[in-house]
Amino acid sequence: MKNSKTAASRSQDPSEEPDGKANPGLGGEIRGKIGRQLRDMYDDVVAQGVPDRFVELLNRLEKQNEK
Amino acid sequence: MKLDPQMREAVLAAVPSLRAFAISLSGNVDRADDLVQETLLRALVNIDSFEPGTNLSAWLFTILRNLFRSEYRKRRREVEDGDGTYAESLKSQPEQEARVEFREFRAALAKLPADQREALILVGASGFSYEEAAGICGCAVGTIKSRVNRARTRLAELMSIESLDDFGPDRATRAVLSGGEHS
Numbered sequence: 001m002k003n004s005k006t007a008a009s010r011s012q013d014p015s016e017e018p019d020g021k022a023n024p025g026l027g028g029e030i031r032g033k034i035g036r037q038l039r040d041m042y043d044d045v046v047a048q049g050v051p052d053r054f055v056e057l058l059n060r061l062e063k064q065n066e067k
Numbered sequence: 068m069k070l071d072p073q074m075r076e077a078v079l080a081a082v083p084s085l086r087a088f089a090i091s092l093s094g095n096v097d098r099a100d101d102l103v104q105e106t107l108l109r110a111l112v113n114i115d116s117f118e119p120g121t122n123l124s125a126w127l128f129t130i131l132r133n134l135f136r137s138e139y140r141k142r143r144r145e146v147e148d149g150d151g152t153y154a155e156s157l158k159s160q161p162e163q164e165a166r167v168e169f170r171e172f173r174a175a176l177a178k179l180p181a182d183q184r185e186a187l188i189l190v191g192a193s194g195f196s197y198e199e200a201a202g203i204c205g206c207a208v209g210t211i212k213s214r215v216n217r218a219r220t221r222l223a224e225l226m227s228i229e230s231l232d233d234f235g236p237d238r239a240t241r242a243v244l245s246g247g248e249h250s
Binding site (some may be wrong): 034 | 083087088227
């Protein structure tokens with residue numbers, strides 16, 4: 001798979017800028033992309049709603065506590 | 068004690084976001100759901116210590132975050148390579164865990180130190196203010212800001228390397244270019 005050579009194979013940080021400065025144009029675009037991906041990834045889970053196990057858990061706990 | 072219906076509804080309403088936070092932190096759905104379950108248990112046991120009128124969601128996030136961090140510390144002692152374990156868990160179950168389209172992003176996220184990762188998620192995805200995130204993480208607002216900043220910079224570095232790779236067989240060219248910059 002083409003994308004399987006992900007970050008793991010490159011762990012020793014080849015990303016340090018030689019002069020310590022990031023390219024502002026590239027950086028801005030990539031920062032926007034990072035923000036979107038972070039939210040997309042997060043919202044993907046939020047959209048799954050509340051799994052049944054948690055509703056059942058609350059029911060069970062409340063029943064226990066009634067005793 | 069029994070939750071009043073309003074409280075019960077508010078707790079359940081927080082679950083999707085708690086799961087998203089837990090999955091983003093741990094990279095593993097099963098572990099994340101266990102964390103959420105443990106969070107709800109603790110929340111109900113300690114419901115009296117919640118101050119009505121304050122942010123319930125932030126309170127629940129604080130419980131989950133502290134559970135995760137104590138578990139993380141424990142694992143780190145047990146296995147030595149905390150981050151390596153996390154990366155390994157990503158590799159072993161990518162399909163079920165995380166949709167493939169987010170895999171590269173998750174791999175990059177996994178490389179961040181835990182304190183930067185949690186700060187970035189709280190502010191950048193959960194929608195908490197810097198002040199709220201500072202309260203959840205038990206640190207100063209300035210610390211959160213600097214963690215978020217460093218996390219973004221680090222991710223930008225990691226992701227720009229990913230996207231450079233997309234341009235194809237140009238590694239040799241890049242090696243030459245970066246060699247040139249170094250000389």
